[in-house]
Amino acid sequence: MTSKENKKAGNWHSLDKEEAVSALDTDPKKGLTSEEASKRLEKYGPNKLPEQKKRGPVMRLIMQFHDVLIYILIVAAVMTALMGHWIDTWVILAVVLINAVIGFVQEGKAEQALENLKKMLSLEAKVIRDGKEKTVEAEELVPGDVVLLESGDKIPADLRFTETNDFQVEESALTGESEPVTKTADPVSEDAVVADQASMGFNSTMATYGRAAGVVVETGGDTEIGKINQMMSEVEELTTPLLRQIKSFGKKLSVAILLMVVVMFAVGYIFHDFEIMELFLALIGLAVASIPEGLPAIVTITLALGVQTMASRNAIIRKLPSVETLGAVTVICSDKTGTLTKNEMTAKTIYVDGGFYQVEGSGYKPEGAIKKEGEEDALEEEEIKKNKLLGRLLQTSWLCNEATTEEKDGEWTVNGDPTDGALLTLAKKSGISTEDFEHLDSIPFESDHKYMATLHQNGDERMIFVKGAPERILEMSSAVWTSDGETSFNQEEMQSLTDDIAAKGERVIALAAKKVDDSVTEISREELEDNILLLGFVGIIDPPRPEAVEAVKKCKEAGIRVKMITGDHAITARAIGEQLGICEGKEAITGQDMEETSDEELVDMVTDYDVYARTTPEHKLRIVKALQKRDHVVAMTGDGVNDAPALKRSSVGVAMGIKGTEVTREAAEMVLADDNFASIARAVEEGRAIYDNLKKAILFLLPTNGAQALLIITAILLGITLPVTPVQILWVNMVTAVTLALALPFEPAEAGIMKRKPRHPDAPIIDLYFVWRLLFVSVIVGGLTLGTFYYLYLNGAENELARTAAINVLVLGQLFYLLSCRSLHNFAFGSGFFNNKALFPAIGVLAVLQLGFVYAPFMNTWFSTDSVNGIYWLWALAAGVLTFILVELEKFVFRSKAG
Missing domain, CATH: 3.40.1110.10 (Calcium-transporting ATPase, cytoplasmic domain N)
Known part of the structure; x- marks a missing residue:
């Protein structure tokens, strides 16, 4: 007979221990035989929580192509293939494939890091089998196993105690009750709630004192924690600010390109005598020139680098966009014990x-x-x-x-x-x-x-x-x-x-x-x-972590509110909040106060309090929802199972790697390997640096694409020869994307990054200033390139020579513009000019590729280019320097006005 066949409506807590043992067909002294344990393991499965269904490798790879910019590139590749321009096609597809592979590999690394953490935190259990004490993996436990427990052990499954000796269990991970609960082998009332089931031990709770023996009654998904895990699927999961903005930007860009192509087709067909195929090829060039092919790869690489950086800082990022979302956080809700404090009572x-x-x-x-x-x-x-x-x-x-x-x-x-x-x-x-x-x-x-x-x-x-x-x-x-x-x-x-x-x-x-x-x-x-x-009395304190005090100060300077949520009494919680610099004179609100407050009233109150005392995990979800209704981007920490819904609902869920449960780690976007609040603050700083680098990448890519599009539009409007061909545009886009643009993700955080206020989560990536910069740089670089081509063309140079010289101007213009883009507002040649270790190798690779483009015979054949002498390089260098000077002057003017 087995537990599933004999338990009485699941009320193990109300059965006498003899009845429970009999129902499970086991022996409290000898335990199960190894043979019987194997049979039950095969029947009930391993003692682990059912994992949420994950995308397989094939689906994960396919999802890398699920992006509106990627769709545009694929359409462009199909169009060039239909035109028979296979070099164009293969270059576009190569960019698409490289982006997909990078995203696929980095997601795999993040998942592997989490799997490694799971292995580090895997449980063992001491059981009696074949009449002997032995240690087995917790996953091998089955109903009927007799488990031996002592102080410091984590309970590995749901148990019905058969013996207890001054045995106490800390059940906050399940019930939210911070005080240890004394356990007994005696049955309790049949209608007792989980928190009052003193005869039961529950999976993932911690023994704090004494010894006990119990028989396993439920494993895996049938445990109390497993039931909560199943309920989590009902909580709405929100998308990230970055994904919303990139998606919106991609849609707007695709519409703009389509309208621009239609208008240019009408102009070329009605007002000029372009041949249909020639015009069609020019319009493909216009579409390709307008698409920032490198942007998806840059986004993925930038986020992936953030993942690697955070892993070295004791934080495992499970989802790439979460790194950037941290940079938009306006409120951090944190546990106290062990996170803001040392968890060393003194x-x-x-x-x-x-x-x-x-x-x-x-x-x-x-x-x-x-x-x-x-x-x-x-x-x-x-x-x-x-x-x-x-x-x-x-x-x-x-x-x-x-x-x-x-x-x-x-x-x-x-x-x-x-x-x-x-x-x-x-x-x-x-x-x-x-x-x-x-x-x-x-x-x-x-x-x-x-x-x-x-x-x-x-x-x-x-x-x-x-x-x-x-x-x-x-x-x-x-x-x-x-x-x-x-x-x-x-x-x-x-x-x-x-x-x-x-x-x-x-x-x-x-x-x-x-x-x-x-x-x-x-x-x-x-x-x-x-x-x-x-x-008399003894006053005991769990002292604040010194690094947490500094981190709270840093967050406040950055305009981020820190809210401490604890089960402590209000007076103690407020005092710790004062020492941490969180509340500074403000009172604490208690869980009882929240119980007497409606959700609507809490929305009005939630910004007035920074310390929440005597709270339960259920209160966390209410706090998150209230803050989000005030348009806050919320990071929420948690370790207990009941914290999981709040973590999943928050903008960034942060699980504790040491004291956290498996459920919270699965629900979170980030797992702290050291359970330290300072790691969250460092993650916020990293997130801001990543967002800055993404803006720099966009600020670099769009004007260079704009300059190329300007060349095509001008030629169509004037009905003259194209200064660059579509395949040459693809070359410029590819060579700058794999060299110059890839250097921007390696930019270190700018000085004063944590003294800025958080950006609004709905603030567009492309604001009015970016539109101005796009037009400003597009006109400069595009104008210099166009002027170079037509000066040489009108003076008798062959198309190949004139176009090659023009492309060199375009490439060097982008190179010098990149140097200016390294800082959004400050002078480019600042104290951190040499801090980007990827920049100068990228420039070196660009130089080699561009020299091959100009002088290699097979490249001349593929891309219709010609060798040029030194004077044309000086010409291109002068154009690049002029671009740099003009952009730096523009930054100086705007900074002066802002000041």
Whole structure:
């Protein structure tokens, strides 16, 4: 019998463990046999989430041609083929194919990088099979397997617990609840929701304390996480600003080319005596001249280079356009723990016996001085031992604790709850010893009771140590332990004191103790109620990452709002937000406030708050939608399964590579290998540089295409000989596209790029200034080329010679214009002139190709060119320099007006 045949309506949590074991036909002591496990694996499939259907290699390659500019090129290739101009045809098709191959290869690299990340994060599980403990890949688990778990393990499938020993699980990835949940082998109510199913362990949640054994009841897509994964397909996925703009630009360009061809056909046919075939060939040349053949390849290469750069900066980009979209981001919504902070809880403040102490050091390394507030000198170990109440508080921190710390490869790590780790480290810093304390009994922490207690014997002294939430410990305390003995306290004053500690961004833990006689052998909750003595408080902080503080500052200078979304209390969250420079005096809004707010009201409120406290993953989706209704481009981080819909809805979903789940990584456009907010800020900077380089590429390509189109239009309008032939135009387009234009993606970010405001997501790539520049440069380069041809033609030069000299002017004009395009607004010969390592090799390759075009006999035959002497090269060089000077003057004039 199997799980699918025996489970009662899926209510494993409500079955007795014996019933569950029987239904799964397994043995909790011996587990399954290897033979039975193999049979079940074949029947149920591997224990992994169903992957979203991916395009195969053939479809991925075909989709590289799905672009309006590519369609235009293919039509041009067909037209030249029908005309019998096969060189033209093959050149166009070569450009199309090169673009497709580049996009195909780069998408493959991105997917492979993600696959490598999956392998790095793959799980193993400890099971009992054939009566023996063994470790297997998590994917090999089947219903009926008996899994053994301990603190620090990630639960590999949905389990029904059969044994638990002070076992706690952090289930925020599934439920959004940040506090660990205590698990039990006892059944729970049949109508219990997932968050209340204490007898169950769920796939991808994390054990934080204790040990347990459980039997696998669901695997793969049938797990709770698998069900959420299936629901994700219902969330609308938005396209990127770049894709929208490129698509719009391509449509407008195609319409403009069509209208221009029709008008020129009418002019040539009606007003001049062009032969039909001659006119048709000229119009093909006009169409080809107007199309920026290199643009699709430039877009792909620019984005691909961004992918490679980000991979070296701990970010894996899953979709090429996402790199550029990051450059348009106006809001970054980020988790706090581990992303904006170090995820290393550290005790910083102690309050005991009416006085405050400050603790130095960070993380779980047991080094750092303890100083009394207002004093410079650190307390010596002997001073701490003499201070009985401080010593008692530190003993409580150590003994009422479920964590351990250890050093691995020079790094200190915690096994168990991070808060317990911080308290344990605090005690170790003090130098006190707890070796003589014998552990007798304990009550583990439960979210319902909000405290933990332990019973210890030390010589003749038997003590109960208690720690927990301040409000709960204050309720349970009959008095406060001071050097004057047991003293009554004012509840409101103590609560105000804890609020003051929390206002510094510290999570407050209250510690208490009680002496008992030897007859007490176990702890009862009734014994503790209103019957313990408050020792004091410890303030614990997860310190902000220094690089995150700098990154937030950088984002704000760039006009990007950073919003912190956390499950912490509002006071703590606001304080951390202040330290990070996020909120700066503003209040935090809580999840409860959001629950009482309609979606329409949230749209009005969402820009007023930068810190969101006590939130659940479901709130993230509402925040994203509200921001998008305010026309923001939103980057959203997430690690839990319930974060996936928000990540998918956002403009750029950012998943955590270390603590994130498989579902979030699949839903995201970017995966952070280091879970660090600074990597997001660097990605934004890279995205802006990429967008700049794309604009530079367009600013370079369109005027050069405009100059070529101007040559053809002028010839048709005047009814005179074409200064360049279609095949010669194709040569110029190809040789400049594979050399000069390909150098622009390698341009480094310009100075001050992160001091600019974000561009509007709907801002067109081709604005009015670009139109002016297109016309300005087209007239300069086209005019110089046209003038060269007709000066030589009218002075008796052969067509081949005149056209070759004119093409040299055209090519060198483009070369010098490229130098000017390297900066959109600043002087070309700035401090970064030599930073582009691809520029000068590209110029060298262009020189070799152009020399071959002019002097190689077979090139003379193919392209109808002729060898020219040195004077014509000087002529072309002078034209290029003149082009450069005029464009730089134009930039100076516009910059002066803007200033």
